Amino acid sequence: MAKHHVTTTINGEPAEFLCNVEDTLLDVLRDELRLTGTKEGCSSGDCGACTVTIDGRLVCSCLVLGVEAEGHAVETIEGMANGEQLHPLQQKFLEEAALQCGFCTPGFLVAAKSLLDTNTNPTETEVRYWLAGNLCRCTGYDKIVRAVMDTAADMRGA
């Protein structure tokens, strides 16, 4: 059977790709579209390394079929910076060294941006629960949580 032809929007730009039914959105992003900022960790929805948004809703791209992207708007880590201008979360993660090996970082950033888009003043508890589905195997959680809190404070002040 022929591959499915999928028409979608990725980071605001029209995109199309061919995929088999069992190919996940993560497979398509990385292997077809070469958007390799989205990482593959567990491929079972536990680690959050593959986090993207679909129509603004946070999801694990390993648990979405590529064919399901038809007609929807996908946002990945590649769409977070505005050209050379880093998103405030990206800037803060660098300034405060909220990353060690960096593998979990795109997922954390996409998830944290999704939180701050709807809650500009989260408590530390809210940040920790929101990010509970993102694992950092370097265990750098404190710096990550602090960077998200500090970014929120900066963005409120701006």
Next chain:
Amino acid sequence: MKVIQYEAPGSIDAAVALLADSEDGRVLAGGTDLLVQMRAGLRRPGLIVDVKKIAEMCSIEQRDGGFIVGAAASGAELGEHAALKAAWPGVVEGMELVGSTQIQGRASLGGNLCNGSPAADSVPALIAGGAIALIAGPSGRREAEVAAVVTGPGQISLANGELVVAFKLPARPAKSSDAYLRFIPRTEMDIAVVGAAVNLTFDDGGTCTDACVVLGAVAPTAVVVPDAAAALIGSKLEDSALEAVAAAASAACNPIDDKRGTVEYRIKVAGVLARRATVIAADRARSN
């Protein structure tokens, strides 16, 4: 390896026709169980029917004083629905305990039920609340109590071609509410060792007039505990009634030993959680 067919019909009738024509079709709602099972090689359906283009399966509507919750509506959508959360806080908090923020963006009540896990977090509160599963199939529509849908671990009573379209939650009387508590070894991202849902109604004098207590993860399916309800109805939730709830809950358990908890531990915790969930549901009900 066989090719998987993918369809995303726009109507219930089309979904039923597709499923009825296939020997190994699977419904895809959020995919948070199905895709994991496919990845692990546990399942390779010949047909995947994505139901998220069917409006009736994704919407949350108020009807006749109660709610019709689409079987494919996501946990996040349930959590954002203020009226549903106010009327059915136990059902919503059960669903919201399923997985992370990312999983909440996709996981659904219908999927949580039809996956058939004994530890499914949204199921005890649906049963306690008297929710009805609205089912469509080749011979038309039918209704079933939620407890009748799951028959064992991974086993459901739906016939070939049938699917759960939505859940009907009844109108809430005054002084009535529900609660769900789950015990896991950490605070997030784990599977229930024990779950306990309680749905209560009181009269104006503060006497309990209706009660249902349901446990999860302590038997092959969710367990209704009639003895706990009997201890509550007619009481004002005195200590003796709460102690009877805990004892009845512990007595109703038929759990397994696994890495999350021993038989003895689950039996003990079931009583503790049933009692605590009763107190929470009562506080909510009395303030309604």
